[in-house]
Amino acid sequence: QSALTQPPSASGSPGQSVTISCTGTSSDVGGYNYVSWYQQHPGKAPKLMIYEVSKRPSGVPDRFSGSKSGNTASLTVSGLQAEDEADYYCSSYAGSNGVFGTGTKVTVL
Amino acid sequence: QVQLVQSGAEVKKPGASVKVSCKASGYTFTGYYMHWVRQAPGQGLEWMGWINPNSGGTNYAQKFQGWVTMTRDTSISTAYMELSRLRSDDTAVYYCARDIAAAGNTYDYWGQGTLVTVSS
Numbered sequence: 658q659s660a661l662t663q664p665p666s667a668s669g670s671p672g673q674s675v676t677i678s679c680t681g682t683s684s685d686v687g688g689y690n691y692v693s694w695y696q697q698h699p700g701k702a703p704k705l706m707i708y709e710v711s712k713r714p715s716g717v718p719d720r721f722s723g724s725k726s727g728n729t730a731s732l733t734v735s736g737l738q739a740e741d742e743a744d745y746y747c748s749s750y751a752g753s754n755g756v757f758g759t760g761t762k763v764t765v766l
Numbered sequence: 767q768v769q770l771v772q773s774g775a776e777v778k779k780p781g782a783s784v785k786v787s788c789k790a791s792g793y794t795f796t797g798y799y800m801h802w803v804r805q806a807p808g809q810g811l812e813w814m815g816w817i818n819p820n821s822g823g824t825n826y827a828q829k830f831q832g833w834v835t836m837t838r839d840t841s842i843s844t845a846y847m848e849l850s851r852l853r854s855d856d857t858a859v860y861y862c863a864r865d866i867a868a869a870g871n872t873y874d875y876w877g878q879g880t881l882v883t884v885s886s
Contacts (some may be wrong), residue, residue: 692788754825759810
């Protein structure tokens with residue numbers, strides 16, 4: 658199972674929006690609605706930000722939103738804040754297996 | 767509140783085995799699959815597999831089949847991940863993570879991570 662493809666980096670100024678893509682295949686992202694997104698700050702465990710493509714867990718700001726089209730899922734962070742600077746990973750169910758994205762470092766300029 | 771507390775850092779020699787524990791509290795341990803994920807220094811997340819704490823059933827990523835073993839002890843709400851025949855490139859932080867989607871790979875709670883260093 659190959660890793661899902663994410664851009665290595667993305668950036669934006671405070672208040673702007675940034676969108677991260679996550680491209681897989683019909684065997685993972687495109688085949689199921691079990692796509693989730695995780696935020697990871699240095700030295701910390703990942704934190705669930707979006708699940709089942711577009712659902713937000715309790716406590717996650719509504720600045721974070723998710724979507725999917727075909728084999729590509731996307732995470733959008735609106736109204737960027739300094740604390741959003743982190744690594745972001747997508748994840749997908751892949752028919753009893755799991756797979757993560759390659760990760761994207763988001764920088765708040 | 768839900769907590770996953772992992773065992774402490776380990777230093778192992780190449781060829782040895784390591785067993786990492788993950789003690790769950792704040793929820794019904796047998797009600798949620800537990801996954802293991804690792805992250806090599808400066809690298810991304812890598813899915814290793816899951817265990818169903820209720821049945822003991824497991825599913826391992828193809829890469830790890832034959833050298834990872836996931837078990838659980840329901841009496842103490844603890845999951846274990848044992849990796850054998852360690853190599854230097856197994857140096858990583860190992861995480862346990864609870865799946866809220868019954869093996870749908872949606873991880874809502876994570877352990878704090880256990881650093882395993884493989885060095886001669």
